[in-house]
Every structure is written in C-alpha cells, then in structure tokens.
Amino acid sequence: MENIDFFFVLRAWRSLADGLLVTLQLTVWANVIGLVAGFLLALISSSRFKLLRIPARAYIDFFRCTPTLVQVIWFFFCVPMLFNVFWTPLFMGLLALGMNLSAFNAEAFRASIQAIPQAQLDASVALGLSPWTRIIFVVLPQATRHAVPVLITNAIGIFQQSSLVALVGVADLMYQGKLLSTQTYRPIETMTFLACFYLAVAIPFSRLAAYLEHRSERFLGA
Template sequence: MQLDFSIVLGYWQVLLKGLGLTLTITLGCALVGSLLGFGLSLVQLAPSRLLRAPVRLYVEFFRGTPLLIQLFWVFFCFPVVFGLSISPYVSVVISLTLFMAAITSETFRGALKSIAGEQHDACVALGLSPGVKVLYVIFPQALLRAIPPLLSNVISLFKESALISSVGVADLMFVGQNLSNSTARPVEFLSAVAVIYFCIAFPLTRLVGLVEARLLRRFAY
C-alpha cells in the first residue's frame, strides 16, 4: 500500500468542521462544568455531613468510572429511566459537563483549602455576607490557585472528547473515521486526526507549565 497524505487536503473543510464541533463542545462543557465544580467544592467543605456525603459520592463515581460508560449510560439509559427523548448532542453535553464538574470540584477543593484562615476571619470582621465573601474574596483567590490544574482538566477533556464519536456525534474523530472508511485510507486520515489533536493539546500543555512557573508562583502565594 502506498501512502498518500495529499488526499487529506481535499477534505480539510470537513475535518475543520469536525474540529469546530469538538472545540465548541469541549469549551462549553468545560465552562459550565467548572462553575458547577466550584459549587460542589463549597458543598464538600460544608460542616454538614448530610450535604457532603451525596456530593462526595457523585464526585467519586464520575472520577472512578470510565467516561465511555458514562456516555453510553446517558445516551442509552437516560431516556429509559426518565422517559425523555434526547439527541446524541444533548447526551454528550450532559455527560461531559457532569464529568468535568466532578474533576474540577477536586481542583477547587484543594485551592479553597489552601486559602489562609485569616481571609475568612477578615471577611467576618468586615461584616461581609457569605455570598459576598465567596464571590469577591474566596472565588478570585481559589481561581488563581486553580488555573494550572483547570487548564490541565480542559486539555484532558479535549482529548477525552474523542469518545463522543461512539454515540454518533460528528466531531473530529467521527469525521476522521468516516473519511478513512469511505476512502479506504485509514492511515492517512487517522494520522491526520492524531496530528490535529496533538497540535492543539501540546501548546496548551506548554501553556500550563508557563502559567504555573511565571504567574502563580509569583502572585498567588
């Protein structure tokens, strides 16, 4: 078999469209999941065990089970259990958001625990309400400390999003598989897909190290 990677150039628009969907789903789920994860981290630090226990169970479940199983469960079982008909796109958004919320909650929990107790005491001394304290004092500091692991979580979510092709969502991986099957050129197209994932993930990975080394170590502590 003779390899001919030039054939990929003829389908660059299709691959770009699949990449656009992958990035849209990744960024959307990362944003919503991170906000939800911050809320879950606050609950995990609550004094009430009744509040902490179900959240802890949720976090450990989604961190301890494969994302592929979570995708399949939401796609196949969610309509049966709840009697709702959902599209594949909605099912993957639900799955990835819940997964992102679970892993980012641990990131924020560690960041929140690193905030000095004097910050909380100062808020009490100033008479700040709990909502104002969380929004204007705790959240900015926790976010600054959590930036490197949050970026790492987004990169992981971007790479894991290739699994959504298994439920028929036309992301980059799905497009690459279809093109490789229709053209009988799996090496060329799957290699091209791998290169695209790498070209996006690798610079972001380097960015994480740069942010951690040059910004957080100087200003966060």
C-alpha cells in the same frame, strides 16, 4: 509505504471542519459547565452539613473513578430509558463530558479553597461581609488563581476525551475522521492526521499550564 498520501485529507477539509466545529462546541460548553458546577461542588463538598457534603462527594467519586467512555455510553443509552427523555446525541454527549469535568474541577477548586489563609476568611467575616459576598469576592478569585494550571490541564483532557462521543453517533472531528477513513480505505493517513491535530492543540495549552503553575509557585514562594 509509497501509496501513502496525506494530501487527500486536506481535500476533505469541509467535513473535517464541520467535525472540528462540533468538537470545539463540546469542549467550550463542557468547560463552562465544568467551571461553574465544579466550583459549586467544591463549596458543597466542603460544607459542614453531611446532607450536602456526602452526595457531593459521592458525585465526585463516581465521575472521577469510572471511565469517561462508560459515562458517555450510559448517558446515551440509559438516561432515555430510565427517565423517558430523548435529547439529541450532541446534548447527551455534552452533558456527560460537562458532568465528568465538573467532578475533576471540583477537586482542583477544593484544594485551592483549602489553601486560602484562614486569616483572610476571618477578616472578611470581621468586616461583616455576607457569605455570598465572601465567596464571590474573597474565595472565588483566589481559588481560581491557584487552580488555573489544573483547570487548563483538565480542559485539555476534556478536549481529548470529546472524541469518545463519536462512538454514540455525534459527528465530531473523530466521527468525521472515522467516516473518511472508512470511505477512502486510508486509515493510516486519516488517523495520523487526527493524532497530529489533537497533539498540536494540546501541547501549547499544556505548556501554558506548566508556565502558570511555575509562576504560581514562585508567587507563593515569595
């Protein structure tokens, strides 16, 4: 224990900062994909038409019921062979994370859409609003407000799961940490630092999600 030195991790801040930038890029863009595609999937999976609803439900079930690690590896190794496309590892990792998050966000949006009072939807129809106008100005704002706590929780999860792309060669924070650990033979300090960093980022957002959920419950109760 006397040989443990955490200060060497700080001396390697440049490589860790490069990895952190990649992790933040993955997290931000995966959330952009997850929010947009998740809302569209929620609408499609609630459709009256089976030809639309069944594929959307199958997509959601697949990404929700299979491990994220398997999805990342499948995209990295199988997509190039099956479809003859060769994207960068960063883009492949982003695609896998974004599609995974969209499935979880779709369920959050779907539950929120179902919570919208039918009277409001009927009123929008009576006012002569077009379907897309109703979606944008009636459904989307209310569904987003009710789903925010779950969306934040899902965003935290994808931030943590972004570390999985290190296994396929994406130079994110975890990848740089593993590299530093191997080069310096100091896995205890490096992995402890990474764990504390992920924890320090996740805890404030988890508290924010709990606070917003509490506010939402009080608003609905009122």
